[in-house]
Amino acid sequence: MSDRAAIPVSDVVSPEKVSTKAKHGLKHEAAFFYKYLKPHAKVFIPAMLVLVITGGLTFAFPEFISRLVALALPAEGAELENARAQVNRYALYIVAALGLQAVLAFWRILFFSKAAERALVQVRLDTFSRILKLPMTVLQARRVGELGSRLANDVEVIRESLVSTIPMMIRHSVVLVGGIIIVLTKSIKLSGFMLASLPPAILLVALFGSRIRKVSRRAQDELAASQVVVDESLQSIVSVKAFANETYEIGRYTGFLTSFLKSSLHGAKLRGAFVAFIILVFMSVITLCVWFGVRMVQSGEINRESFIAIALYTAFLSASIGSMPELVSQLQKAGGALERVRELLQEKEENLIGESVKLKGELSMRGVWFSYPSRPDAHVLADFNLSAASGQKIALVGPSGAGKSTVVNLLYRFYEPDKGEILLDGKPSSDYPLSSLRKNFALVPQEVLLFGGSIEENIRYGRPDASEAEIIEAAKQANAHLFIEKLPEGYKTLVGERGTQLSGGQRQRIAIARAILANPAVLVLDEATSSLDAESERLVQEALDKLMENRTSIIIAHRLSTVRRADQILVMSGGTVVENGTHDELYAREHSLYRTLAKLQLEH
Ligand SMILES: Nc1ncnc2c1ncn2[C@@H]1O[C@H](COP(=O)(O)OP(=O)(O)OP(=O)(O)O)[C@@H](O)[C@H]1O
Numbered sequence: 001m002s003d004r005a006a007i008p009v010s011d012v013v014s015p016e017k018v019s020t021k022a023k024h025g026l027k028h029e030a031a032f033f034y035k036y037l038k039p040h041a042k043v044f045i046p047a048m049l050v051l052v053i054t055g056g057l058t059f060a061f062p063e064f065i066s067r068l069v070a071l072a073l074p075a076e077g078a079e080l081e082n083a084r085a086q087v088n089r090y091a092l093y094i095v096a097a098l099g100l101q102a103v104l105a106f107w108r109i110l111f112f113s114k115a116a117e118r119a120l121v122q123v124r125l126d127t128f129s130r131i132l133k134l135p136m137t138v139l140q141a142r143r144v145g146e147l148g149s150r151l152a153n154d155v156e157v158i159r160e161s162l163v164s165t166i167p168m169m170i171r172h173s174v175v176l177v178g179g180i181i182i183v184l185t186k187s188i189k190l191s192g193f194m195l196a197s198l199p200p201a202i203l204l205v206a207l208f209g210s211r212i213r214k215v216s217r218r219a220q221d222e223l224a225a226s227q228v229v230v231d232e233s234l235q236s237i238v239s240v241k242a243f244a245n246e247t248y249e250i251g252r253y254t255g256f257l258t259s260f261l262k263s264s265l266h267g268a269k270l271r272g273a274f275v276a277f278i279i280l281v282f283m284s285v286i287t288l289c290v291w292f293g294v295r296m297v298q299s300g301e302i303n304r305e306s307f308i309a310i311a312l313y314t315a316f317l318s319a320s321i322g323s324m325p326e327l328v329s330q331l332q333k334a335g336g337a338l339e340r341v342r343e344l345l346q347e348k349e350e351n352l353i354g355e356s357v358k359l360k361g362e363l364s365m366r367g368v369w370f371s372y373p374s375r376p377d378a379h380v381l382a383d384f385n386l387s388a389a390s391g392q393k394i395a396l397v398g399p400s401g402a403g404k405s406t407v408v409n410l411l412y413r414f415y416e417p418d419k420g421e422i423l424l425d426g427k428p429s430s431d432y433p434l435s436s437l438r439k440n441f442a443l444v445p446q447e448v449l450l451f452g453g454s455i456e457e458n459i460r461y462g463r464p465d466a467s468e469a470e471i472i473e474a475a476k477q478a479n480a481h482l483f484i485e486k487l488p489e490g491y492k493t494l495v496g497e498r499g500t501q502l503s504g505g506q507r508q509r510i511a512i513a514r515a516i517l518a519n520p521a522v523l524v525l526d527e528a529t530s531s532l533d534a535e536s537e538r539l540v541q542e543a544l545d546k547l548m549e550n551r552t553s554i555i556i557a558h559r560l561s562t563v564r565r566a567d568q569i570l571v572m573s574g575g576t577v578v579e580n581g582t583h584d585e586l587y588a589r590e591h592s593l594y595r596t597l598a599k600l601q602l603e604h
Pocket of ligand 1: 140372373374375380398399400401402403404405406407
């Protein structure tokens with residue numbers, strides 16, 4: 001078992017099998033936004049008000065321009081004088097309205113962003129903490145890249161809709177509703193003619209929209225799947241290169257991208273048809289309205305000023321209508337993203353709350369049967385038994401796939417057994433709160449992956465409230481102090497992906513220091529299969545000996561030296577214990593599997 005074994009990226013089942021589909025629909029989406037925006041009502045409500053006002057102010061333009069333009073028509077004498085004064089007045093009105101609109105637009109954007117960005121930070125936080133708290137079964141069923149994509153892509157799409165699409169939509173809706181009312185007051189006949197052409201078009205918009213929503217969701221899913229290939233190959237870049245499998249990985253990526261492209265282009269075709277339809281229908285409506293209006297002016301049914309106003313309003317209204325489809329399709333895209341995020345947020349998380357307990361480290365597993373949820377008919381453990389008194393060293397040995405790591409997975413309660421009992425200090429392990437149970441365990445994995453950060457932070461991971469002196473003490477006991485001190489920046493040296501690269505033995509000693517700091521009742525040690533050089537091996541072994549003192553240790557053992565010193569050796573095969581005893585006892589048995597395994601090791 002390694003660090004990675006906690007969240008394997010391969011070997012998965014389809015997410016549909018475990019996902020609790022979030023109910024979708026406007027009501028649920030509104031409830032989601034309400035929940036996250038409510039704490040920011042103080043900025044969000046003013047932002048909405050300002051938005052409606054700026055929407056309304058848009059009308060100042062067609063209103064005053066139409067009056068201004070009408071003043072260009074021939075006039076004489078006092079009428080001309082009056083017209084001159086009015087020209088200045090209307091021009092000033094327009095400038096004032098535009099000025100006000102500019103100021104308000106600034107505040108609107110600021111307020112909206114404040115509310116939306118803050119709400120979205122909360123959504124990101126909730127999503128991330130939900131992902132971390134998901135039970136292992138769910139985490140395994142979903143690929144890591146897919147979960148990451150929810151956080152990266154889906155939340156971003158929601159953000160975009162909240163800070164830009166929704167405000168634009170509200171603004172255009174205000175323009176539409178207000179514009180229609182004003183136009184109706186100017187001439188029922190002319191505007192009625194125009195409005196009669198709108199509702200059928202709107203119906204088609206809705207029909208088109210729901211189809212686009214489906215296709216865009218499929219494209220997003222395929223993009224997330226392709227991201228998994230990128231994540232997996234980068235995580236295992238050494239293997240990819242070592243096997244010269246670059247072309248193979250590129251091929252896999254190409255496969256996913258091709259299907260993404262197909263869906264995406266299918267979506268683009270639909271969107272294109274959608275936009276083409278909008279252009280054709282609405283442009284024709286405008287032309288028809290102008291034609292109809294001019295004829296009305298010619299027959300004296302309305303005056304020129306009203307006609308100019310209606311024409312300008314019509315231009316504004318059609319601009320709003322024209323931008324609606326794009327906004328609707330963006331919103332639908334956001335709807336898909338929102339659905340996926342909500343689906344994740346509804347997933348049941350592990351209950352980590354509970355009082356902390358300090359265990360003595362007595363372990364017992366009785367008649368345990370287990371199969372992984374992804375392969376329910378393959379028994380990985382079959383009538384497995386283990387019994388360790390507090391402070392004992394138990395070595396698990398056996399061929400690969402025998403079920404050694406699975407035993408550890410069950411002790412940690414990453415999974416629940418199908419049958420049988422697991423007792424800790426004589427009580428069923430399910431009686432303990434998960435987090436306090438796990439705090440009583442510390443894991444030194446085979447392949448230690450350090451977190452990006454300093455060495456000090458990496459050791460502190462064992463116990464976040466440890467003091468600097470305690471960290472140094474733990475490092476000393478883990479035989480790590482000397483090499484850390486020699487590094488140019490000592491404990492502050494950055495490690496992990498972007499930091500200094502440490503050797504396998506050094507990383508192991510850091511993991512040991514981490515475990516020493518955690519001071520657990522039970523130590524789980526997955527010995528490295530790759531051998532270290534003699535000096536490094538000695539340092540690691542010494543550190544481990546100190547760590548194992550006075551605590552129960554479960555060791556997935558590969559080295560004979562460790563096995564020899566174990567109080568009990570459980571030889572596993574096919575998910576059960578086939579031999580049990582000390583080294584001497586088992587080695588003495590002529591045909592024991594242990595003897596064969598031990599001999600094999602000695603020969604190397
Ligand atoms: N998450 C999983 N889902 C389904 N099957 C799994 C999972 N993890 C392990 N298995 C299967 O369970 C069996 C036991 O695996 P386990 O990792 O416990 O063996 P192991 O003895 O630790 O092997 P190794 O020494 O190679 O690490 C194997 O057949 C493996 O394929």
